Amino acid sequence: MGLSSRTLWTLRRYWADRLGVPPNAFEKSGGTAGSAEEGGIQLFSHGDSLVVGVPDPLLDAAEDRSETVVSLDTEDEDAVHGWLTRFDGIEQAIGPTFYGYVDRETFTPVESDARVLTAADTAAYQAFQRSIPDSEWDQGGTQFTPGETVGLFVDGELVAVAGFDVWEGLLAHLAVVTHPNYRGHGYGQIVVSQATERAFADGLLPQYRTSDAWPWSVALAQDLGFHRFATAYFGVYQQ
Structure with missing residues (x-):
């Protein structure tokens, strides 16, 4: 059993808003770039979607490269790091990182004395x-x-x-x-x-x-x- 449709809807809307992209960005194939002041470039791979949130000074460059990002194999750490560090001002890339969520339907608790x-x-x-x-x-x-x-x-x-x-x-x-x-x-x-x-x-x-x-x-x-x-x-x- 996967996450409920309600949980997925909530997460897609939350991250779309946080990364400055349209609400449906995590529901369509391809790359989407948006403005997000998070101290750097954030790249999220979700299904067939690749969503990129970037600081305003890099937004034009990210939009120009939104088509090339979809060709990236997000399991190829070197390739993604190389794509990120080609942006002016990006000197370090971190990842891949697991973003995991659980709802009441999927949660398997552990009984303990904690x-x-x-x-x-x-x-x-x-x-x-x-x-x-x-x-x-x-x-x-x-x-x-x-x-x-x-x-x-x-x-x-x-x-x-x-x-x-x-x-x-x-x-x-x-x-x-x-x-x-x-x-x-x-x-x-x-x-x-x-x-x-x-x-x-x-x-x-x-x-x-x-x-x-x-x-x-x-x-x-x-x-x-x-x-x-x-x-x-x-x-x-x-x-």
Whole structure:
């Protein structure tokens, strides 16, 4: 079972608006370019659609190249990175990136002892954060918010945390980190499951974004019922 038609409609409209393209851009074949001030060029591959959101100074060039982008194999990382970095001011390309979503119909929760952390867990959270390399924390860390952040304890030690930021009152953008000494046991999936349930309770649509270079992270989401909506690339714009 895939995402419901209502969920797909919502996502297509959300991303079309965010990337500055017509509402049907994710429902037609070919390339579409729009104006989006997101700090660079965003390229979303969804089915037969390739949608590109670019800063205004690059919009004309992107529209000129919207036909050539459809010939790209989005599984060919070098080809897409090369297409992005040919734009003036784009010096770095990131991707491919998994954008996954789950709705109540596809969600497969994991039963566990994970719970919402409280102010009494502050010291445990701080010790947990110190165990994570800064580079990893920047990729997946979540700010400690008593009453919101989800955590899992094993033998009295906090081993995984998850939480989410709310995007435009619609999406719950999930973040998860597992203690380096406790990886490979499914603990990350457990806390993401609990955070996903909290997102649903708040009336939000859960979003899981991760690099395709980390197949274990993609699998974590897919095992919970997240479906790939898009494969994305990002070209960092240096003005």
